[in-house]
Every structure is written in C-alpha cells, then in structure tokens.
Amino acid sequence: MTNRPFRWDLVRPDQVGTLLDNAEEPHLWFLDDLTTCTAKVLARCADGELHFVGRSLDSMHDLLGGALERTSWRARVHQLPLSLKATGDLEPPDVKLLRENLAAAGITPFSLARGTRPTVFADLVCDGDTFTEALPPTPRLDRRGP
Numbered sequence: 001m002t003n004r005p006f007r008w009d010l011v012r013p014d015q016v017g018t019l020l021d022n023a024e025e026p027h028l029w030f031l032d033d034l035t036t037c038t039a040k041v042l043a044r045c046a047d048g049e050l051h052f053v054g055r056s057l058d059s060m061h062d063l064l065g066g067a068l069e070r071t072s073w074r075a076r077v078h079q080l081p082l083s084l085k086a087t088g089d090l091e092p093p094d095v096k097l098l099r100e101n102l103a104a105a106g107i108t109p110f111s112l113a114r115g116t117r118p119t120v121f122a123d124l125v126c127d128g129d130t131f132t133e134a135l136p137p138t139p140r141l142d143r144r145g146p
Contacts, residue, residue, distance in 0.1 A: 038063050048118035051080045056124040080105050
C-alpha cells in the first residue's frame with residue numbers, strides 16, 4: 001500500500017470538473033522562464049523516463065503533460081511526489097514504504113538495471129535531503145524485506 005497524494009490531472013479538462021469554474025485567468029509572469037527550463041530538462045533527459053521529484057516541479061510536469069499529450073513521450077513523463085528530510089536512519093517500516101512508493105512509480109531495482117531507457121530524475125533543490133537520504137548510507141533498497 002502506498003501513500004501517494006491525490007493530484008488533479010490539470011492537463012485533461014474533462015477530469016478537472018468544476019474546479020476552475022469562476023477562476024480568474026492567472027498571471028503567468030514566469031511562463032517564458034518555465035518554458036525555457038522545461039525545454040532544457042527535456043533535451044537533457046537522454047531519451048529517458050523522466051521523473052519529476054517532489055512537488056516543486058509540478059508546473060514543469062503539467063507543461064510537458066500538455067505539450068506531449070499526443071506524442072509517444074506522454075507516457076515517459078512521471079511525477080514522483082517524494083521528499084525526505086534527514087531525521088536519522090530510516091527504520092525498516094520506512095524503508096518498506098519507500099520501496100512501495102518507488103515501485104508504484106515504476107522505479108524498482110529491476111527496472112533501473114534492465115529498463116529499455118535511462119531513468120532520469122529532475123529535482124529542484126534549495127535546502128533538502130531527498131537524494132542524500134534515498135541513497136546509501138541508508139539501507140539498500142534492492143534487498144528483499146526490511
């Protein structure tokens with residue numbers, strides 16, 4: 001069982017329902033920079049499976065979701081709502097849940113080792129520990145059991 005947060009699919013208006021009714025059009029002062037940065041991430045992802053880590057890149061994910069909707073790339077853009085903060089070693093139940101969440105996102109030792117495309121992680125970091133916590137010296141994620 002994973003604990004992935006629910007998130008509306010803003011690319012598909014039929015799934016948004018009345019969420020945007022009576023909403024004012026937003027002032028997208030950052031759109032040019034977002035588009036430029038998103039294009040760079042896409043260009044540098046080495047034809048891989050692109051995983052946007054955390055929630056900071058939701059706008060980039062949504063932009064690509066719309067831009068790539070009718071292309072073979074649409075299925076290669078993923079969200080990975082994961083954020084870890086250093087609080088000491090991960091306990092066995094935490095490792096188990098982390099493995100379940102990564103597996104639900106299609107990230108397993110098998111897929112990393114034998115996938116047909118590279119697995120690419122895009123993350124914005126100002127002050128965080130997601131990758132330092134998810135990688136050794138924390139318990140290895142490729143073991144069976146906690």
